[in-house]
Amino acid sequence: MPHPILQRLQPQFRDKLTEGFLNGSESLDLSAFVEPADPYGYDISPLVNIIEFAMGSAFSGSRPVDSDKWLAPRVHSALRLTRRQASDRGIWDWLATGPLRPYVRWRWETNGNVVAARYSSSDMNRQAIARLWWGAELTRNGADYSATEILFEVQDIQNVWSVARFFRNRPVAIAALRFLATFNGGKYATGDQVKTLGKAFNAILTTTVLDSVSAGPEVDVTALREWFEDEGSRDETKWQSEMPEGPPEQKFDEEDVQRVHALLEHLVSVTPMSQNARPDVSSTS
């Protein structure tokens, strides 16, 4: 059987999404809208296989939402794209309506329906596959995906923090995630705390140049290219039991993260949080 090859969908297919498709009662022939994707001829079987493993084995007895933090690093490592390639909405449209449609239904079905945005959306936080890939891309530290798990642990972190512009600065994203993960004496911040702190952090950034606090490293184009071409490390069978490794770019300076952490601690000291106060601030420092 030939390997499935990455394709893209022309945007005009969106007019054809029917209620029947969204409630799973009918399939659609979208072949008229399919065209080659960049990268050309890219084998997506590692991606399809690891997602099938998540649905059929790893999370078959769990809530589908619990699979997000496990799948995000694996989707990113199985689908090795540059940001330019990943910004093509057509490939996410094709993946979600084509080979990964069973996953989209498994993860996002409510009362028999899946909202159209899970198949096709310009919002990377909404589209079912893109959200996993971009979540990992924005929060990896070189090859290390450990912060990605934090992002997918609390829904409000995705909704409030990951959509903010400051989250595009990776050391800031990592510092924020670690901070929120240990906010309550080593435990996660609550949803209300996540929202309050998100607002306060955005406010403080009107007077603080975050890029001056923590610049982050340059992109290592050579390391990325080698990773894209390293087919040997794209072995999804290993990832059934272990975390994959991302692109071997240099990790950023821990001092960068600490400087943002100090700013976040300052933020807590000046933010009224009477309803959401953490029980023991000192235990997180």
Place this chain on the structure above:
Amino acid sequence: MMSVRIFPYPTMTGTISFQLSNGRLDGADWPRTPYVPDRQLVYLHDVDKDDWEEAEFEAGVTLPAEELARFEEDGNVNVLLTVECSRTLYREVVPLHRSRSETNRWSGVLTVAKQNFRGAATVTAVVAGKAFNRNDRFVGRSTEWTLQIDEPEIRPMTGTMKVRWMDFERPEQGLGFLKDYKDHEFFTDMQSEVPTLYLNKSEAFDGLPALLDDRRRRKEDRPLHDAERISVARSVWMGLINTAIASIRHDEEGMPDWPLETWKRLVLKRFLHRVYRMHGEDELLKEVDEAWKSAERSADLESKLQLAVEDVIGAGKLLRRTLGILKNRSQTS
């Protein structure tokens, strides 16, 4: 009312001058200059080399000398470049080095790897300093430069969009969707990356190319030519505007943000400035967003947008010309 952000401490007054110049493409001289004269605009999609991987620019920032001295009395001043691309969620910080001879000047090299960008990117010089006993306070910023990485969906300088003639009954490969509109004279594709106006040259519309083309025409042909062009342009622009407004994004608090696609931002800015002439950009976005959600105000907004479109396409002038021709015709008959 222009948008002015007020800071609880003094910020830098005067001009923070930021220039991009010279540079190279893939380690060699530019095949063709990417700089658009008199604009802070770089056309990287139009350098006679499509498959380039890396572009380099020399960046220079000059601060007002007296203001700089004032801020340095309190502590260090840091100058850096911020590069952002909304399509790829990319943000990069480029550190700059201070000149020893011209102490109010910073410079550095901006490297643009194409694989990190799509559409357009913006580059801004930002100045951080000490205020209220804290470092890294925002002190000032330059006006931004735009790097156009891919062909712009709507040309920023002229506001024109891509127009193609196509036989809707037998469209070329990849445009099969046009068959669904074979009974219409035109179709505006607003879903693709580059919005395009397709004009139908099928047999069913024999004569339409001759009617709409740009050649000089006889006076008696003009009324129909002008009327048809205006009708198409009016409909297309209203479609683009309404699509762009519907694409305004919102954060968790419901605050509006500009659409992701460059063409939608350009269309909104171009037309909304005509509707809300005294508003700054942030207020403009908020105003249109609120108006769009209100039945009463959205009707008023649509009316004003129609007038703005009429102005842009010159409908009034063309109508007056047509009326003049018809008047002369009736007097001579």
